[in-house]
Amino acid sequence: MASRLIQNRQLSEDTWQVATDPTQAPAGANLLISLADWLAQPQAWLDHAGRAGVALQPTDDPVGLQPWLAQLALITVNFPAFTDGRGYSIARLLRERHGYAGQLRAVGDVFKDQLFYLSRVGFDAFLLREGEDAQDAISALDTFTEAYQVSVDRPEPLFRRRLG
Amino acid sequence: MYFYDEIDQRIVDERVAQFRDQTRRYLAGTLSEEDFRPHRLQNGLYIQRHAPMLRVAIPYGVLSSRQLRMLAQIARRYDRGFGHFTTRQNIQFNWPKLEDVPDILADLATVQMHAIQTSGNCIRNTTTDHFAGVAGDEQIDPRPYCELIRQWSTFHPEFAFLPRKFKIAVNGATHDRAATRVHDIGLDLVRDAQGAIGYRVLVGGGLGRTPLIGHVIREFLPEQHLLSYLDAVLRVYNRFGRRDNKYKARIKILVKELTPAKFRAAVEEEWAHLIDGPATLVPEELARIRSRIAVHDYQPSALTLADAAAQRSDDAAFLRWLQRNVIAHKVSGYACVTLSLKSTGVAPGDLGDSGLDAVAELADRYGFGELRVSHEQNLILPDVPVQHLGAVHTAAQALGLAQPNIGLITNIIACPGGDYCSLANARSIPVAQALQERFDNLDYQYDIGELDLNISGCMNACGHHHVGHIGILGVDKHGEEFYQVTIGGAQSATAALGRVIGPSLRQDEVPDAVERMIQRYLSLRDSEVERFVDVVQRLGIEPFKESVYGLKAHSESPAV
Ligand code: SF4
Numbered sequence: 001m002a003s004r005l006i007q008n009r010q011l012s013e014d015t016w017q018v019a020t021d022p023t024q025a026p027a028g029a030n031l032l033i034s035l036a037d038w039l040a041q042p043q044a045w046l047d048h049a050g051r052a053g054v055a056l057q058p059t060d061d062p063v064g065l066q067p068w069l070a071q072l073a074l075i076t077v078n079f080p081a082f083t084d085g086r087g088y089s090i091a092r093l094l095r096e097r098h099g100y101a102g103q104l105r106a107v108g109d110v111f112k113d114q115l116f117y118l119s120r121v122g123f124d125a126f127l128l129r130e131g132e133d134a135q136d137a138i139s140a141l142d143t144f145t146e147a148y149q150v151s152v153d154r155p156e157p158l159f160r161r162r163l164g
Numbered sequence: 165m166y167f168y169d170e171i172d173q174r175i176v177d178e179r180v181a182q183f184r185d186q187t188r189r190y191l192a193g194t195l196s197e198e199d200f201r202p203h204r205l206q207n208g209l210y211i212q213r214h215a216p217m218l219r220v221a222i223p224y225g226v227l228s229s230r231q232l233r234m235l236a237q238i239a240r241r242y243d244r245g246f247g248h249f250t251t252r253q254n255i256q257f258n259w260p261k262l263e264d265v266p267d268i269l270a271d272l273a274t275v276q277m278h279a280i281q282t283s284g285n286c287i288r289n290t291t292t293d294h295f296a297g298v299a300g301d302e303q304i305d306p307r308p309y310c311e312l313i314r315q316w317s318t319f320h321p322e323f324a325f326l327p328r329k330f331k332i333a334v335n336g337a338t339h340d341r342a343a344t345r346v347h348d349i350g351l352d353l354v355r356d357a358q359g360a361i362g363y364r365v366l367v368g369g370g371l372g373r374t375p376l377i378g379h380v381i382r383e384f385l386p387e388q389h390l391l392s393y394l395d396a397v398l399r400v401y402n403r404f405g406r407r408d409n410k411y412k413a414r415i416k417i418l419v420k421e422l423t424p425a426k427f428r429a430a431v432e433e434e435w436a437h438l439i440d441g442p443a444t445l446v447p448e449e450l451a452r453i454r455s456r457i458a459v460h461d462y463q464p465s466a467l468t469l470a471d472a473a474a475q476r477s478d479d480a481a482f483l484r485w486l487q488r489n490v491i492a493h494k495v496s497g498y499a500c501v502t503l504s505l506k507s508t509g510v511a512p513g514d515l516g517d518s519g520l521d522a523v524a525e526l527a528d529r530y531g532f533g534e535l536r537v538s539h540e541q542n543l544i545l546p547d548v549p550v551q552h553l554g555a556v557h558t559a560a561q562a563l564g565l566a567q568p569n570i571g572l573i574t575n576i577i578a579c580p581g582g583d584y585c586s587l588a589n590a591r592s593i594p595v596a597q598a599l600q601e602r603f604d605n606l607d608y609q610y611d612i613g614e615l616d617l618n619i620s621g622c623m624n625a626c627g628h629h630h631v632g633h634i635g636i637l638g639v640d641k642h643g644e645e646f647y648q649v650t651i652g653g654a655q656s657a658t659a660a661l662g663r664v665i666g667p668s669l670r671q672d673e674v675p676d677a678v679e680r681m682i683q684r685y686l687s688l689r690d691s692e693v694e695r696f697v698d699v700v701q702r703l704g705i706e707p708f709k710e711s712v713y714g715l716k717a718h719s720e721s722p723a724v
Contacts, residue, residue: 083202083285085325089403092322097437113186113195113203120321133194144178146171148315150395150443157391157442158171158315159449 004128006115007103009141011134014127016074018055022048032076035060042068055107058086062094069100077123079108088121095122095152112137116144122152165226165534166311167456168276175318176273179280183207184266191263206286206324208279209265212586218257218265219282220272222537224292224310224334225253227277229524229533234275236520242268247520249505249513251577251628252331253291253537254282258584280318285326285413287317287398292334293341294538297457298500298546300492304353304361306336308453309390312445316391323398327405328413330398331370343539345369345378345659346631348415349397354384361387367397367427368419371625375661376416379424381431387450389435391443396435400427460532460547465497467550472499475554482557484568484606490553493546499553501545502538503560504567504575508600511593512578513541522563530556539628540577542570573615573682574600577628581621581638582645588621590638590645595619595674602675612682614695616655631655633697634678635662647674651681651708652700660701665709677712684711 005014016032019025022044031049038045038054045052046068053074054065065072075094077087087106094100105125106118111132118126119141128137148158168176186203189195195203204210208219220235235255239247242264243257250256260268272278281288290313292306293299313332317323323330335342336353344350350366363385369378385393397415404422406412419427469492476482489502503523505513515523523543527535530552536544543565548556560566569575576599579585581592596619603609618632622639629635635650647669650662669677684707685696700708 082199083325084407085285085323086403086407088322088325089399111199113199117319117321117324143182144175144319146175147321148175148318149320150391150441151321155442159452160442160446162171162452163446163448 004130004132004134005105006126006128006134006138007124009138011138016053019049025049030073032074035064038068039064046071053103056087056090058084058090060090062090062098065094065100066098069094069098069102072100072102074103074105075100076105076107076127079106079110079114082109082111082114088117091118091121091123092152112140115140120147120151120153165228165231165276165458166223166307166314166453167458169456172315173273173276176276176278176280179207179278179319180266180269180273183269187263187266202284202325205284206281207265207269208282209262210283210586211262212258212584215259216262216265217584218260218268218279219250220255220257220277220279221282221289222254222277223314224290224296224307225294225537225539226296226307227535227537228275229527229535231275231277232520232524232527232535234271234277236517236524238268238271239517239520246514246516248511248580249515249537249541249543251539251541251579251626252289253294253539254289255537256580258580283329285328285330286324287320287326287330287332290314290317290332290334291342291347291539293337294536294540294544295341295491295500295546296336296536298493298495298498299337299341300494301338302336302494303338303355304336306334306342306353307457308450309336309351309353309363310334311453311457312390312449313394316394320398322395323402326398326402327407328410328415330401330415332394340655341539343628343631343655343659346371346375346655347378349394350378351390356384356386363387363390365393365397367431368416368424369659370414370416371628371630372414373411373623373625374414374416375625375630376420377659377661378416379419379428381424381428388445389439390445392438392441393431393435395443396431396438399434400430404430458532458534460534462495462498462547463549464495465550467497468492469499469550469553472550472553481561481566481568482554484610485557485560485566486553488568488570488572489566497550499548499550501548501553501556501560502570503543503545503563503565504569505542505565506569506575506600507564507567508574508604509597510564511580511583512576512596515543519563519565522559523565526556526559540570540575542575568606569609571614571616572609573603573612573617574609576600576617576619577632578619579621579626581619581627585621585626587624588638589623589640590621590647590671592619592621592627592638595636595647595671598671598675599678602679612686612696613692615697616653617678618653628655629653630661631659632662633695633700634681636674639668641668645671647671649674649677649712651705652697654697663705665705666713680711681708684708 366378582588620627653662
């Protein structure tokens, strides 16, 4: 199957696998773990995984991940429907408030028309839903050349940049 | 109006290209209807009963004659020759073709207009006083703040997919003409004891299915913190507003379920992280926006409206018009003229392409080429020199826009209703027309005095029926059109929600019911200054209920 993962504006292979039990998962692999599973035994996961990532749902509060953010290489945020905008706030909180610097990946009902907004709130990877034209989707990262607000990609709002 | 700079223009142009691509993919079948829908709605495009409907933004109701001419051209070229002004100070076209919409947007962009976020679950067009910048009772000009909010809300990346639509209104005058108490966020511009500008912030007001009056969550927010505070309110709403039931998804429900005190605490906690951050306003930006909002070259004179009346003391039609449709301007020697789009026989808020062009001409000749749209669905010439009022009256008469009915019963607010809107339970326009015919006699209207009559075709309340002194709501009873009547609603500072008088009525019963209530009012008022709504407040709804349903109404339960 063709790759549907966009990282750094390019199609990439997805090297992560979902895991639910550290004793069962292959040691040294890149493991993606739900928030509940992670919070149950964070140290076990850290000891076992090559790299660890956490999968968030729109109802999850990212503040719970704070103690481990520096050790996580990936956080995914699920969009069950693209019209569910909670993930946008989660992304900004992770980036702006909690200082998360690893990969932030949008997954779920993700396609071309969301990519520009998603990239502005701090997502740097996008797992497109099936059936999407990935090259066409990448072009949407450049839909707009300017934007008014404070955002993760441009922390100064336009009105401050206009001064310069 | 605010004049775009190169960046504002580029953003709007890029939006046109984006929508062209989305439309192309939809027509090619690579973007499904389900996925296209929220995107076209965020561009003001509905699929209606007969055809698509395109809602074009008129930011805070201010537009130029050049823009109005473009709207006329669009009505001619892409529609059936007319536009409909809405209660949110926007304009709607009812007959464009879907495949033409990218071209329409491109035409609009050439005059700094767009349809961005005029629908959908996002931050909508900000509204304000239709006399902003010219009203005599204005304390603080709301337009620069509205423009700040327009820019902040345009493609805000975090708040493009909210639980539900989100409406903000700003008021800066003594008399609230922006209805800040019935908006998701209402901002009253105020000064503190030191004279510094700030905002009183109200949250959780709204009409629709669950009409509520907003709660003050901050008595005084200092001027520079506007955007970070809005970010905090919206973030709390985006994260915690209900998404499981669209009828419970507005912020008013969140505020109510949490309680205003807890909602306020959540906002303050969020804001504590954002305060003094990069979204904090800088004085240069307010100065920049002010400099791009046209400041007109007024030539003050000593002429007053009383002088205008004295000069034409034998012209009864002019005097009536002067009394109802003209108010004093804050610059002496000028006046603000309302052109009534509420003539008998015309759907409220509708104007044809030649009318749009003619009004643009009036704005150029008797003003600075600027116009306003009121939420009462009329057009306003904001800067008419007093010595030209006679000429403007004559011109407006020739255009059929001089009905001296502002504030009177025939200045009906009505949504497009079942004739156009696919959400409607019932038609609005025929009811409005029947009432206008019934009360066509001007002497009768003047005798009745001030009365707001508002009609909505369904619970969505686009016609603001809850805040009408008389409100009429279309309801569906076993597949038939019925109308529920409320009385005692009011907008502005004394905002109140009307109460249902009894079982809903058939369409042909509505004019009689209204007339009977009016007759009862005329017999009950203690003087001519006591308005219909005052009598309802003094005596309650009982006498009116009885006038419509007779005495047995007391034992019946109100329907619907
Ligand atoms: S009130 Fe209802 S019928 Fe009227 S325009 Fe709004 S949605 Fe349509």
